[in-house]
Amino acid sequence: MATPPPSGEFGRISRYFKPLAAGFAGARGLRDDAAVFGLPEGQELVVTTDAMVAGVHFFPDDRPEDIAAKLLRCNLSDLAAMGAEPLAYTLATALPRDLPEAWLGAFVRGLAGDQERFGIGLAGGDSVSTSGPITLSVTAFGLVPAGRALPRWGGQPGDRVFVTGTIGDAALGLEIAYGRLDMPDAAARDHLLRRLRRPDPRTGLGPRLIGLATGALDVSDGLVADLGHLCEESGCAALLYGDAVPLSEAAVGAIDGDAARLALAITGGDDYELLFCAPSSATETLASLAADSGVSITQIGELVPGRAGTVTVLDAAGAPLPLARRGWDHF
Numbered sequence: 001m002a003t004p005p006p007s008g009e010f011g012r013i014s015r016y017f018k019p020l021a022a023g024f025a026g027a028r029g030l031r032d033d034a035a036v037f038g039l040p041e042g043q044e045l046v047v048t049t050d051a052m053v054a055g056v057h058f059f060p061d062d063r064p065e066d067i068a069a070k071l072l073r074c075n076l077s078d079l080a081a082m083g084a085e086p087l088a089y090t091l092a093t094a095l096p097r098d099l100p101e102a103w104l105g106a107f108v109r110g111l112a113g114d115q116e117r118f119g120i121g122l123a124g125g126d127s128v129s130t131s132g133p134i135t136l137s138v139t140a141f142g143l144v145p146a147g148r149a150l151p152r153w154g155g156q157p158g159d160r161v162f163v164t165g166t167i168g169d170a171a172l173g174l175e176i177a178y179g180r181l182d183m184p185d186a187a188a189r190d191h192l193l194r195r196l197r198r199p200d201p202r203t204g205l206g207p208r209l210i211g212l213a214t215g216a217l218d219v220s221d222g223l224v225a226d227l228g229h230l231c232e233e234s235g236c237a238a239l240l241y242g243d244a245v246p247l248s249e250a251a252v253g254a255i256d257g258d259a260a261r262l263a264l265a266i267t268g269g270d271d272y273e274l275l276f277c278a279p280s281s282a283t284e285t286l287a288s289l290a291a292d293s294g295v296s297i298t299q300i301g302e303l304v305p306g307r308a309g310t311v312t313v314l315d316a317a318g319a320p321l322p323l324a325r326r327g328w329d330h331f
């Protein structure tokens with residue numbers, strides 16, 4: 001019997017998506033109506049969804065490989081924020097009919113690279129056409145020891161506030177992409193743009209925060225806004241030391257002492273770093289965890305009693321720093 005050449009919706013699924021699902025048995029080869037998989041004893045399933053829309057989360061002419069990486073990594077960052085190990089993901093694509101086939105090939109290559117890198121497999125998905133912009137959604141599944149998922153609401157006054165990696169690179173990268181920030185230093189410019197397009201989800205660190213962090217989330221909307229979310233759920237307030245926020249060398253160069261750019265760095269979002277609180281007794285263990293993992297962990301503030309969700313940003317002199325906004329809000 002002759003095999004028909006791959007074309008149309010099902011040809012695309014066979015050609016592009018089946019290879020991505022080959023390593024995950026629960027995907028049933030993308031031949032069934034749904035995926036089926038069991039969980040190891042003593043583990044719970046962590047489920048998160050994040051969607052991305054051209055023009056909102058990325059530029060329509062960004063490289064499809066980068067769009068794929070960002071899509072997966074945003075979701076992996078949420079798994080890390082829960083303390084979960086990546087397991088599998090589903091993918092929904094809404095693509096314009098006239099999108100070149102090569103776009104899909106490159107997008108799938110981006111997914112394949114990150115599947116390998118982060119140890120995650122495709123479990124299934126859906127393919128539809130749209131008359132609007134490219135719209136993509138991933139649901140990621142992760143595993144966490146039963147009852148140990150990191151909540152946003154465990155913080156208490158007296159806890160210290162920590163963040164991984166560096167903050168503000170992506171927001172400054174977005175300024176460059178929009179042509180609002182000129183960076184003559186090519187290496188610094190590339191670093192900021194890379195952090196915007198291919199964030200570094202802290203999948204190695206997240207699970208190791210179980211037993212240390214009392215509350216955790218990842219920074220997507222902006223450091224100040226997301227600290228506000230942590231505080232809201234924990235029923236307390238926070239002080240954020242502006243001059244303690246870890247900045248990359250490239251970000252320091254881009255900010256160049258400008259208060260508005262520093263404000264952008266701590267409110268611009270797209271960081272995909274972990275923000276968490278822990279009692280002071282955890283400080284030494286966190287330092288060795290950082291040394292071990294090669295990802296920095298910096299104390300940037302503390303939780304204090306006060307109206308739930310209030311974040312006061314202090315400058316180097318300890319004076320409150322006024323901010324026009326705390327972070328990204330879709331509406």
Ligand SMILES: Nc1ncnc2c1ncn2[C@@H]1O[C@H](COP(=O)(O)OP(=O)(O)O)[C@@H](O)[C@H]1O
Pocket residue numbers: 049050078218220221
């Ligand atoms: N359309 C929706 N339907 C159901 N739950 C949603 C929806 N949008 C957001 N949520 C839930 O609201 C919470 C906050 O969402 P969000 O700010 O997007 O979290 P994150 O920044 O970690 O992705 C999450 O628990 C998320 O699952």
Ligand SMILES: Cc1ncc(C[n+]2csc(CCOP(=O)(O)OP(=O)(O)O)c2C)c(N)n1
Pocket residue numbers: 050051055056057058059074174220221268269270328330
């Ligand atoms: C073209 C473009 N414009 C603006 C942004 C900035 N931006 C868009 S959405 C967003 C917040 C994070 O996205 P969201 O959908 O809120 O993710 P979640 O908080 O659910 O993880 C940011 C900072 C961008 N990344 N690309």
Ligand SMILES: [Mg+2]
Pocket residue numbers: 049050
């Ligand atoms: Mg979300």
Ligand SMILES: [Mg+2]
Pocket residue numbers: 077078081217218219220
């Ligand atoms: Mg999150």
Ligand SMILES: [Mg+2]
Pocket residue numbers: 220221328
């Ligand atoms: Mg958001």
